[in-house]
Amino acid sequence: MNQSLPSPGISPFQAEHSPRDEAPQFVLPLVVRIERNAPPARTDALETAARAVLVLLGDERAHGDGEWAQAVRNWEDARIRKVVRRARGAEWRRAEALPGITVAGESAEVRVFPPVPLDGWPKDLAKLQVSGTELDDPEPPAGAGPARPVLWLNPELEMSAGKAMAQAGHGAQLAWWALPDAERTAWRDAGFALAVRTADPADWPRLTGSGLPVVRDAGFTEIAPGSCTVVADHPALRRPGPLSRIPGARG
Template sequence: MTTDPNTEPRGGDTDPRDAAPQFVLPLVLRIERTAPPSRTDALETTARAVLTILSDDRSLGEGEWAAAVRDWQDARIRKVVRRARGAEWRRAGALPGITVTGTRPSDPAEVRVFPPVPLDGWPKDLARLQVSGTELAEPEPPAPPAPSVPVLWLNPHLEMSAGKACAQAGHGAQLAWWDLPDAERKAWREAGFPLAARVASPAAWQSLLAGGLPVVQDAGFTEIAPGSATVVADHPALRA
């Protein structure tokens, strides 16, 4: 089972990742006043955005983003989801990055992901965006995911803002990506990273935690207690 290396060290333990320069993966969620995305579509699109930048040629080998991505993954995989609309979104879109669009038929989510930046070195047009208090509605309950689709199961016992939950979904997708064999990674990428994000039932959550799947444990910097299990990444290829 893989756990999220974003977890804060406890009990006086030290971790070499904390000695490395700390980076963050910026993600910007488009939220227009008149056409906000649904919460589930935002979660799923954020997770797909993380997978998209991880697998992009610019992030691999000698690509232009590869050094930043390596430095970020060598430390703690922090992600921050901010929100933008109108001119803010257009300015964010002018910066190097990738925009990923959701799958909802109407008002799909849009998330732009950027190469990692130093923790205190955000580009000006991203640093000014709001980060806290993002809330999104769920117009109708999402359908049960198909058995063949990877699912990011959220902890039913935690309350998280939409922005926080999006970041946790991104962590879960990344842990699944790390654990997959190369052939499964390739297949997932070629299929366009299909996935679902759902809140687990309390009974199912306990079974998921015990199932040997990747588990996200939050560092506790915002909203929830350190070490809280937030997401279990249930990819069919990782099931025991």
């Protein structure tokens, strides 16, 4: 699969200024459906957003000569920004009419769109609210199981649901980039199965030092630049040892 990747040794999430910041800035829009009387569960929304990013990255339109490929390359050539907005009712129907992909979870629906210029959002997306998206889990999420990819959230950070959805998407993308083609294909064939969980505080130092992909936020919103937000723990990326037996997590 011919996917464009960022230059070796350069993190798209680095906090410091780099020459890449001089390039035109693009953003990946995601819209979560939040109906007034039927909001999705928080964990399901995070997992669905992460899967939506992977579905777009694995779509034929996003690479090679596909219709979204140039936009994806433009986006990957600078900071990899993702912005999550919310919609309901007619707003959601208008969003669904735009080119993109809707991914459904157990209770969540997220639509991902090809990257757009930072100051060039489609009108029907630009008017959607971006801040203050708060969701709850009706009960703590179950354990993820050792064979399922897990996006571990930093237990020391407080993030809105929208911010956490974007961070989960970053983590999924880093895992995708790190995997060989055969593992990418297997993950795609499995429907990009994954879990998002908050790490146990005792495990967080071990996770961030494990060699697994780590998201370091650029600090545009909510949290300090350089904060480690997510560790992408895909079984194919684990080194032999205790990481394959992480004992606990909390939702």
